[in-house]
Amino acid sequence: MEETQSKFMQKSSKRKIEQFGRTISFICIAFIVLIVLSILYFVISKGVSTFTTDGVSVIDFLFGDIWRPGEVGENGEPLVGALPMILGSFFVTLLSALLATPFSIAAAIYMVEISPKAGKKILQPVIELLVGIPSVVYGFIGLTVVVPFIRSIFGGTGFGILSATIVLFVMILPTVTSMAVDALKSVPRHYREASLAMGGTRWQTIYKVVLRAATPGLLTAVVFGMARAFGEALAVQMVIGNAAMVPTDLITPASTLTSILTMSMGNTVMGTLENNVLWSLATILLVMALFFNILTRWIGKKGAMK
Amino acid sequence: MSKISIKDMDLWYGDFQALHGVSLEIPKNQITAFIGPSGCGKSTLIKSLNRMNDLVEGCRIEGDIMLDGKDIYKSTMNVNSLRKNVGMVFQQPNPFPMSIYNNIAYGPRTHGITDKKQLDEIVEKSLRGAAIWEEVKDDLNKNALSISGGQQQRICIARALAVQPEVLLMDEPTSALDPISTAKIEELVTELKEKYTIVMVTHNMQQASRVSDQTAFFFNGRIIESGDTRDMFTNPTKKQTEDYISGRFG
Numbered sequence: 319m320e321e322t323q324s325k326f327m328q329k330s331s332k333r334k335i336e337q338f339g340r341t342i343s344f345i346c347i348a349f350i351v352l353i354v355l356s357i358l359y360f361v362i363s364k365g366v367s368t369f370t371t372d373g374v375s376v377i378d379f380l381f382g383d384i385w386r387p388g389e390v391g392e393n394g395e396p397l398v399g400a401l402p403m404i405l406g407s408f409f410v411t412l413l414s415a416l417l418a419t420p421f422s423i424a425a426a427i428y429m430v431e432i433s434p435k436a437g438k439k440i441l442q443p444v445i446e447l448l449v450g451i452p453s454v455v456y457g458f459i460g461l462t463v464v465v466p467f468i469r470s471i472f473g474g475t476g477f478g479i480l481s482a483t484i485v486l487f488v489m490i491l492p493t494v495t496s497m498a499v500d501a502l503k504s505v506p507r508h509y510r511e512a513s514l515a516m517g518g519t520r521w522q523t524i525y526k527v528v529l530r531a532a533t534p535g536l537l538t539a540v541v542f543g544m545a546r547a548f549g550e551a552l553a554v555q556m557v558i559g560n561a562a563m564v565p566t567d568l569i570t571p572a573s574t575l576t577s578i579l580t581m582s583m584g585n586t587v588m589g590t591l592e593n594n595v596l597w598s599l600a601t602i603l604l605v606m607a608l609f610f611n612i613l614t615r616w617i618g619k620k621g622a623m624k
Numbered sequence: 625m626s627k628i629s630i631k632d633m634d635l636w637y638g639d640f641q642a643l644h645g646v647s648l649e650i651p652k653n654q655i656t657a658f659i660g661p662s663g664c665g666k667s668t669l670i671k672s673l674n675r676m677n678d679l680v681e682g683c684r685i686e687g688d689i690m691l692d693g694k695d696i697y698k699s700t701m702n703v704n705s706l707r708k709n710v711g712m713v714f715q716q717p718n719p720f721p722m723s724i725y726n727n728i729a730y731g732p733r734t735h736g737i738t739d740k741k742q743l744d745e746i747v748e749k750s751l752r753g754a755a756i757w758e759e760v761k762d763d764l765n766k767n768a769l770s771i772s773g774g775q776q777q778r779i780c781i782a783r784a785l786a787v788q789p790e791v792l793l794m795d796e797p798t799s800a801l802d803p804i805s806t807a808k809i810e811e812l813v814t815e816l817k818e819k820y821t822i823v824m825v826t827h828n829m830q831q832a833s834r835v836s837d838q839t840a841f842f843f844n845g846r847i848i849e850s851g852d853t854r855d856m857f858t859n860p861t862k863k864q865t866e867d868y869i870s871g872r873f874g
Binding site for chain 2: 506508509511512513514515516517518519522526527530531
């Protein structure tokens with residue numbers, strides 16, 4: 319009796335292994351969380367010092383339309399309005415997503431519904447290849463092909479939001495497409511069968527049932543593509559022209575948050591306003607990344623089938 | 625008079641022959657039950673009757689399946705209108721992730737009915753036909769996935785009825801349901817045979833004997849025996865049939 323009791327009270331070796339595994343996973347997760355939190359703290363504390371140490375008002379920063387760090391305006395306030403970059407970032411993001419969405423969804427429909435064989439054999443590898451191309455290559459191609467092309471059609475320099483949009487469109491196309499493919503694939507087969515069994519045509523089935531059931535997944539794919547477009551720096555910087563002016567059309571040089579960051583970060587001294595204000599731009603990027611993240615989660619939750 | 629007649633039908637999935645020389649007459653306004661152990665070809669045959677097997681890659685059919693005397697595998701056959709006439713209810717309740725109303729209205733809409741009043745009428749009639757109107761009439765805008773499995777299956781039956789088919793194929797319609805829901809569906813099926821010709825696959829021998837008029841016993845891709853349900857259950861002519869329905873195998 320005593321023996322059995324003590325045997326049952328003892329920890330088994332399996333239990334010990336499980337606890338060991340649990341501890342290891344916990345340490346790893348804690349490490350990741352720590353890194354993320356310290357990055358957040360670092361960027362935000364630096365970004366905030368523009369307003370606390372250098373006394374720039376948040377309104378002037380977010381809505382000011384003149385970006386000349388290091389100079390002061392007539393009222394003695396530093397000229398660090400980020401509006402041109404914020405608008406530039408939003409324009410290239412929205413336009414490229416707008417352009418990429420129909421192409422991506424059409425490609426995904428083809429790959430999942432119309433010709434899974436060709437999709438798997440030809441399109442899948444192509445998309446994987448496109449994902450793997452470094453952004454500097456996209457930027458280089460943009461610089462040598464897209465910019466002269468835009469120049470020859472619309473005149474001007476060829477640098478600007480339109481060129482950036484086209485480059486970003488190609489860059490996010492594979493991301494959005496492969497996520498859209500996953501979204502369509504996750505639509506249960508029996509929805510399609512039910513529709514076909516009632517005499518629905520293939521197109522009606524795709525349009526009325528599959529796309530409808532996949533809507534949350536497709537939206538997530540688009541938002542994900544937007545997040546990628548918003549955060550892309552190098553390729554955009556190479557083709558947008560980097561003029562920190564509020565964009566008035568699509569073919570004059572403009573700038574984005576990321577392009578100004580990559581352009582200026584090597585030319586400023588830590589601790590100065592010129593440097594701090596770049597951190598403020600980085601903070602906006604971070605907040606936007608967080609926003610996209612929350613948006614995708616929200617869409618996923620909202621659209622989850624009950 | 626037979627609604628569907630199947631003559632010397634062979635079916636292959638790639639190199640595998642799933643049905644061997646199947647012949648069967650399915651009489652109008654009766655319930656025909658397909659019974660037999662798993663993998664014996666009953667679902668394969670029922671899916672051939674509305675050409676859902678077309679979706680399976682490598683599926684090849686020889687022989688004739690006639691619906692009202694017309695060969696449904698003829699190249700001039702319009703598959704969509706065939707499927708409109710031969711509706712199907714699946715094993716798992718599979719309503720679309722939309723409201724009950726839109727589920728029922730889906731079929732009529734795909735066939736071109738857009739008039740709201742007409743759709744309302746069809747929805748009510750179909751739900752009444754599937755004996756679920758009283759339960760859901762106040763919740764027509766509720767998501768069809770939020771109701772119970774038994775109700776979902778009757779929604780699926782209503783959805784199939786909404787396109788006004790002549791034949792209703794049911795592939796184990798109650799195997800995912802509890803006994804009470806099953807009883808309701810069985811009762812419903814016996815009511816439906818007044819207007820529709822029903823073909824039903826079932827694993828449940830009692831169910832076949834309770835509801836069907838005619839039974840076909842399948843084994844290894846062949847119909848071993850078919851005929852009047854009462855005769856077959858009381859006095860099977862073949863040894864295999866007797867073994868199966870008395871529960872000695874399968």
